[in-house]
Amino acid sequence: MSDLGRVLRIDARRTAPFLAVPALALLGAVAAWHALLPGVAYWDDAVAALFASVRVLGPASAALAAWVALREHRLGYLRGLSARSPALGPLLDLTLLGVVSLCAYLVVAAIVVVKTLLHVEAGHPQVVGLLAGALTLLDYTVIGYLAGRAVPRLPTVAAAAAVTCLWGVARPGTWTYLLPPPGVEHIHPFAGLRTELLAGQALWSLGFGGLLVSGYLWTLTRRARLALPLVAAAGLIALTTLWIHAQQRTPLAPRAFEYSCRQWPLTVCVHPALRSALPSLEAALTPLATRLSGTPGGFTRVEHRPDNDFPRPGHGVVYIHLTDLSPGYEHRAEQEIQISLLDARTCGNPAHAVGVRYTALVSAWLLDETPPRMTDAAAARAFGRWAEARRRHWLRLHYARYRSCTLRGLDFRTV
Amino acid sequence: MIADFSTIVARDMGIRRGGRWILRPTTFGITSGVVGLAGPPCSGRSALLTTLATLRRPSVGELELLGHDVTGPAGQRAVRPRLGLLPHRFGWAAGVTAREYVAYAAYFKATPKNAAEAILERFELTDAAEFEMDMLPADLRLRAGLAATCVHRPDLVFLDEPLGSIADSERDELIGVVRALAPAVVVTAPDPAELTGWCDRVFTIARARLIESLEVCRTWSRVPAGV
Numbered sequence: 016m017s018d019l020g021r022v023l024r025i026d027a028r029r030t031a032p033f034l035a036v037p038a039l040a041l042l043g044a045v046a047a048w049h050a051l052l053p054g055v056a057y058w059d060d061a062v063a064a065l066f067a068s069v070r071v072l073g074p075a076s077a078a079l080a081a082w083v084a085l086r087e088h089r090l091g092y093l094r095g096l097s098a099r100s101p102a103l104g105p106l107l108d109l110t111l112l113g114v115v116s117l118c119a120y121l122v123v124a125a126i127v128v129v130k131t132l133l134h135v136e137a138g139h140p141q142v143v144g145l146l147a148g149a150l151t152l153l154d155y156t157v158i159g160y161l162a163g164r165a166v167p168r169l170p171t172v173a174a175a176a177a178v179t180c181l182w183g184v185a186r187p188g189t190w191t192y193l194l195p196p197p198g199v200e201h202i203h204p205f206a207g208l209r210t211e212l213l214a215g216q217a218l219w220s221l222g223f224g225g226l227l228v229s230g231y232l233w234t235l236t237r238r239a240r241l242a243l244p245l246v247a248a249a250g251l252i253a254l255t256t257l258w259i260h261a262q263q264r265t266p267l268a269p270r271a272f273e274y275s276c277r278q279w280p281l282t283v284c285v286h287p288a289l290r291s292a293l294p295s296l297e298a299a300l301t302p303l304a305t306r307l308s309g310t311p312g313g314f315t316r317v318e319h320r321p322d323n324d325f326p327r328p329g330h331g332v333v334y335i336h337l338t339d340l341s342p343g344y345e346h347r348a349e350q351e352i353q354i355s356l357l358d359a360r361t362c363g364n365p366a367h368a369v370g371v372r373y374t375a376l377v378s379a380w381l382l383d384e385t386p387p388r389m390t391d392a393a394a395a396r397a398f399g400r401w402a403e404a405r406r407r408h409w410l411r412l413h414y415a416r417y418r419s420c421t422l423r424g425l426d427f428r429t430v
Numbered sequence: 431m432i433a434d435f436s437t438i439v440a441r442d443m444g445i446r447r448g449g450r451w452i453l454r455p456t457t458f459g460i461t462s463g464v465v466g467l468a469g470p471p472c473s474g475r476s477a478l479l480t481t482l483a484t485l486r487r488p489s490v491g492e493l494e495l496l497g498h499d500v501t502g503p504a505g506q507r508a509v510r511p512r513l514g515l516l517p518h519r520f521g522w523a524a525g526v527t528a529r530e531y532v533a534y535a536a537y538f539k540a541t542p543k544n545a546a547e548a549i550l551e552r553f554e555l556t557d558a559a560e561f562e563m564d565m566l567p568a569d570l571r572l573r574a575g576l577a578a579t580c581v582h583r584p585d586l587v588f589l590d591e592p593l594g595s596i597a598d599s600e601r602d603e604l605i606g607v608v609r610a611l612a613p614a615v616v617v618t619a620p621d622p623a624e625l626t627g628w629c630d631r632v633f634t635i636a637r638a639r640l641i642e643s644l645e646v647c648r649t650w651s652r653v654p655a656g657v
Contacts, residue, residue: 022537025530091485093578098511098540237503337486 026031026107028135029084032115035079039072039119044126046071051127052201055342056134057288059128059202059270062144062213068123069148069155069196070183076116077159078151078176082164083108085172101235109160109228116156121148137204139268143213150220151195155179157227158239164231193259195220203338204286205321207270212262215255222251274319280304285319285337292340299345303352310414312356317348328355349382362420373422380406394427436461436494437586437614438482443491444480445474451638452477455491458633460616466610466619466625467618468643470619470637475618476590478635480574482616483515496585511539514576514584514612518591528566528574529559535578545581553577553607569600574609580611587612591619 027033050067052060087094087108094104124145159175183196192198195216203209225248233241236239275290281304283296300317307313314333320326322336333355335348362371372387376395379386389395399408416422434519435497436459444455452474466548469475478488484506488519496512499503520636529550536546553573558566574590579587589608606627608615619625622643625632632643 018537018543022534024524025534028525089517089520092483092515093516093535094538095485096483096510096513096515097538098582099538101507103538 020430023107023111027111030083030111031109032079032083032111033118036115036118036122039075039079039116040122042075043068043072043119043123047127048125048130050200050346051130052203052339054134054291054344055204055288056131056137056291057202057204058131058138058140059144059207059290061131062141062148062208063199063202064127065120065124065145066151066199067198068127069120070180071416072123073152073155073183074176074180076112076119077155077179078160078172079115079158080112080159081163081172081175083112084160085167085169088164089165093267102232105160105164105235106230108155112156112160113153115361116152117149120152124148134291137272137286137290138207141208141210141213143210143217145210147195147213147217147220150224151215154195154220154227157224161231163226190260193262194256195223202336203322204288204319205270205272212259215259215262218251219255219259222248226252233315258368267322281314282316284317289319289337289340292337292344295345296335296348299349299354302383303381305351306410307356309411312414312418314352317352321329328352341397346382353378353381356418358419360377364420367420370416370420370422371428373424374417374420376416377410377422391424391427394424397427433461435486436498438616439492439494440482440488441492441494443481443493445477445486445487446489447474447477453481453635453640454638456640458642459554460614460631462614464615464617464628466629466632467616467624468622468625468632469622470620473635474638475620475635478640479555479588479590479616479618480515483513484516494549496518511582512585514579514582514587516579516587516589516592518594518618519537520575525562527560528555528577529571531563531574532559532577532581536581539582541582549581565646568595569597569604572596572604576611584612586614587616589615589617592617593624631653 047064047068051407087104095101097103098195101332106382111400129201158179162171162175165171186192186194186198193212193216197212197216199208225244229241229244229248232238233245272286274284275287275293276285276294278298281297283300285293285296296317304314313331314326314328315331316333318332318334320334320336322338324334325336326332326334331350335351337344337348357374361367362374372389373391375387376389376398380382380398386395386399398406410417413422413426416426433535438458438460440459441457442455443453443457444451445453467475467478467511477486481488482493482495482637487501493500495505495509498509500506500509513606532550532555533546536543550556553576555570555573558570558574561570563571566574576589576592579589589611592608593601593604608617609628617625617629622632622634626643634641634643
């Protein structure tokens with residue numbers, strides 16, 4: 016083993032930073048798990064989850080780095096009065112701390128990747144996103160370490176964690192949330208992270224870390240040759256900041272996809288990231304389709320659409336907008352279809368308040384929900400007594416009034 | 431008095447910390463031998479020692495060590511490899527042996543590979559080298575600290591309260607070791623009485639002023655420092 020390797024090994028044993036890896040990994044994994052969309056296996060969302068983990072892991076790494084810097088400050092009598100470069104000690108510390116942070120990050124990344132692979136994944140792995148997260152985490156580590164070196168006091172550890180945490184959750188200005196770690200919470204299907212923006216963020220992190228490290232080394236050594244990396248890092252930051260500022264728009268871009276469909280008895284088509292939901296959606300929506308069959312609202316095809324796309328249902332096609340598969344998603348899809356059948360203009364008219372209550376009674380049947388309490392108890396009783404076939408027949412006759420929320424008590428007494 | 435060949439020359443050097451003077455601007459020179467620096471805790475004794483060892487810059491005035499102006503980075507770079515400093519609490523993590531500790535210091539001092547082994551032998555630490563630092567008795571731990579501080583054979587050594595936790599029975603032997611560390615050694619202690627009798631000169635720091643004590647019994651002076 017080389018002398019440098021031996022010294023690194025002694026440093027690793029002395030400061031014991033690797034003991035922090037499990038704690039850091041646990042913190043990051045919990046943050047990433049919370050950020051993943053329930054039931055959805057989408058590579059872009061996996062990258063967003065990694066960024067979410069960096070927002071938690073980063074301040075923790077910064078605090079650890081500040082604490083190590085604080086402890087290593089006491090070794091100035093050995094490492095400061097040195098025949099070697101005064102930059103050597105800090106570089107050894109940063110190497111160890113960087114390895115520790117990256118180890119924790121890799122554990123988190125492995126968990127997210129395995130979770131995405133185990134489900135039926137969609138999209139493509141974004142390696143540049145993984146890289147941007149890693150470089151951002153290293154920036155946090157460098158910030159914490161330099162803070163600990165600059166002010167070797169115990170409160171610095173808490174201050175480093177607090178300031179970096181604040182940067183993760185609150186940004187000044189409207190565009191700064193695009194700076195690393197970007198403020199993206201969830202990446203819903205139909206959209207994807209813009210690869211060029213991820214690359215820009217990775218370069219920004221690289222430049223920022225480079226500027227901090229080379230700037231600090233220059234203050235220690237005053238070596239003129241450090242001007243080159245210093246200027247290069249500053250230039251990289253300036254360019255990438257300008258470029259990111261010029262984006263001024265969402266970090267997401269529409270992503271091409273092909274529907275995953277289930278054809279029988281209904282045709283249900285969803286984004287491939289949600290294809291594991293097809294059997295349960297089919298099972299949940301078939302009774303609704305059966306009850307609406309024979310009416311103008313009858314449908315034979317259900318299509319999953321992006322959040323900002325609301326086509327008018329018709330010609331046997333209805334649309335749903337699911338963003339995740341959290342519990343109750345089947346019922347939410349049913350409700351959405353039922354609401355899309357109603358005429359919002361007439362149902363929102365206060366003059367039709369009574370009709371709205373009758374419509375709610377019928378909707379409760381369509382959705383297998385508990386019927387609402389009605390003023391017209393006779394109508395509710397009558398409708399409740401009818402057999403399924405009679406109700407369907409009644410709906411075919413009164414669909415227009417149901418849709419426009421203009422049903423009357425009289426309608427429940429005549430079939 | 432400042433001689434032309436002084437090892438340490440301070441001209442109107444003052445140290446401020448937290449808005450108050452730790453050492454008011456003062457002029458002094460130290461040539462060679464063992465110099466004692468006494469002062470009660472929190473008197474600025476350790477701050478003065480780290481300033482002399484170039485780990486802290488003087489607030490005002492000039493400081494020359496071994497002929498180099500150390501108020502600038504160039505002078506610091508030139509002189510640091512020739513200095514040694516052992517703080518009062520040179521804390522070390524559990525699990526590191528005396529040999530590893532000295533080897534670690536030797537790496538940073540850029541000494542030849544055999545220097546660490548040689549100094550362990552010189553300080554009679556060969557048998558204790560494989561013991562972890564935390565397990566060593568106070569005198570051997572101090573010897574290991576001195577070995578790490580002087581593995582590169584410095585010209586000027588600063589020791590902050592080295593004998594504070596040493597039993598009287600070991601004290602005389604370690605005083606001999608300390609006197610032989612380097613041509614010039616600066617040692618601190620809380621009480622001037624602990625330094626008189628074996629230091630060539632003794633300074634006292636009180637109320638941010640450095641005063642030289644004239645009552646120095648030169649029992650040890652027959653043995654020159656650095657031998």
